[in-house]
Amino acid sequence: MSANPTLSLAVVGAGPVGLTLALHAARALPQARVTVFDARPAEKDVSGDPRTLALSLGSVQLLQRVGAWNADAAQRILEVHVSQQPPSLPAMLGGWLGEPEVRIRAIDEAVPMLGAVMSYGAIVAPLQAAWMAAAQAEPGRLGTRFGTPVTAIKPMASGVEVDAGIAERFDLAVVAEGGVFSDQVRKAVSHDYHQTAWVGTATLASARPGVAYERFTRQGPAALLPLKDGRAGLVWCVNSDDDPVAELSDIQRLAVLNTVFHPEVGPLAALSPLKRFPLGLNAERSLTEGRTVRIGNAAQTLHPVAGQGLNLGLRDAFELVRALSRSSDLDAVLRRLEWKRGPDRWAMIAATDFLARSFTWQLPGAGAARGLGMAALQALRPVKSALARQMMFGSR
Numbered sequence: 001m002s003a004n005p006t007l008s009l010a011v012v013g014a015g016p017v018g019l020t021l022a023l024h025a026a027r028a029l030p031q032a033r034v035t036v037f038d039a040r041p042a043e044k045d046v047s048g049d050p051r052t053l054a055l056s057l058g059s060v061q062l063l064q065r066v067g068a069w070n071a072d073a074a075q076r077i078l079e080v081h082v083s084q085q086p087p088s089l090p091a092m093l094g095g096w097l098g099e100p101e102v103r104i105r106a107i108d109e110a111v112p113m114l115g116a117v118m119s120y121g122a123i124v125a126p127l128q129a130a131w132m133a134a135a136q137a138e139p140g141r142l143g144t145r146f147g148t149p150v151t152a153i154k155p156m157a158s159g160v161e162v163d164a165g166i167a168e169r170f171d172l173a174v175v176a177e178g179g180v181f182s183d184q185v186r187k188a189v190s191h192d193y194h195q196t197a198w199v200g201t202a203t204l205a206s207a208r209p210g211v212a213y214e215r216f217t218r219q220g221p222a223a224l225l226p227l228k229d230g231r232a233g234l235v236w237c238v239n240s241d242d243d244p245v246a247e248l249s250d251i252q253r254l255a256v257l258n259t260v261f262h263p264e265v266g267p268l269a270a271l272s273p274l275k276r277f278p279l280g281l282n283a284e285r286s287l288t289e290g291r292t293v294r295i296g297n298a299a300q301t302l303h304p305v306a307g308q309g310l311n312l313g314l315r316d317a318f319e320l321v322r323a324l325s326r327s328s329d330l331d332a333v334l335r336r337l338e339w340k341r342g343p344d345r346w347a348m349i350a351a352t353d354f355l356a357r358s359f360t361w362q363l364p365g366a367g368a369a370r371g372l373g374m375a376a377l378q379a380l381r382p383v384k385s386a387l388a389r390q391m392m393f394g395s396r
Helices: 016-028 057-065 120-137 250-257 309-326 330-358 366-379 381-393
Strands: 008-012 033-038 052-056 075-077 079-084 101-105 115-119 142-146 152-156 159-163 167-170 172-175 189-204 211-216 221-226 231-239 268-271 275-283 292-294
Touching: 008 016, 008 159, 008 167, 016 033, 016 057, 016 120, 016 309, 052 057, 052 120, 052 309, 052 381, 057 115, 057 309, 057 381, 075 221, 079 366, 101 366, 101 381, 115 120, 120 142, 159 172, 189 330, 250 268, 275 330, 309 330, 366 381
Parallel strands: 008 033, 008 172, 033 142, 079 211, 172 292
Antiparallel strands: 052 115, 075 115, 079 101, 152 159, 159 167, 189 231, 189 268, 189 275, 211 221, 221 231
16 A cells, blocks of 8 residues: 555656656556646657667666566677776776776676666657556546647645646655756756767677777767667767867768777778767756756756766656655655665766866876776676676666
């Protein structure tokens, strides 16, 4: 029996985080009323959205738990290989240390995968289908308000008023509608990294299935996320103040990328047209304000250097529902949520911010120091394993 039998919950945003929260709440809070709002029309087909997202193992398990995991559309991540472009100090010390690199493997952590890579559409479409089926089965308890944007969320005594053409009262509103950094109103913690992410798909001539590559360069990180059929999702971060990619043709971009990644990757045979996105940090100091909670990109938008933005949002959703299932004191639940999520949120925010800023430092030896850190991490297996667990499951 739910600890919140009369709870009325509004979920604003039907992306991966919002829909996962709604489905989890519908199951874990069987007497609560849950309504999902989104400006997108319900009939709009989202399955073809090609944006590439990386899911940690913990996120995969959560999608499995809510019955919306599409294993056939996922490429498992079996290994993560992180390296740095020369020159770096470990590689220059007579070559005996070799080029600095870190390899994290699922087999070493005794897990079936470190995570998975999927398109945005392949994640959201099953979530939306599962939600629509649940709402159809329980129309009096589970509601859908698609096609009309929420224009206001107003605090009320012991609740909130959500206005999406018609004002409705709820005990709690969860905003999971974040958008990208360039479109967001600046939050309490904000920093423009003056970096641009060029995003698309690459075809590898000799891909190792299930291996994700990240390469630290002087401009910023570049990553290849494994997809089906020898393809990989590309995220290529460069200095936006003097963008070396913008004026290049697709053929020239492919030629440059073939000089960027570790030799193990092999040649990139083809490259899709690339889209660019400005990068920055934009985070709320608190997840809660009265009876409104912000999760996912609505709470924190991170640099993609660690690929943890979506995973952090899904953990926000899971912990909120778990807290709601254990107590009927809603204000105490929200206080506990801040305490529970704080270490995981701020550790991830600090780590990604530090790495992102490190690419802008003009300090002599910054790259060498990063290379030494990577070499040490590879050598210290317990530390590397702890990092792997943090990336898979967050702080528990």
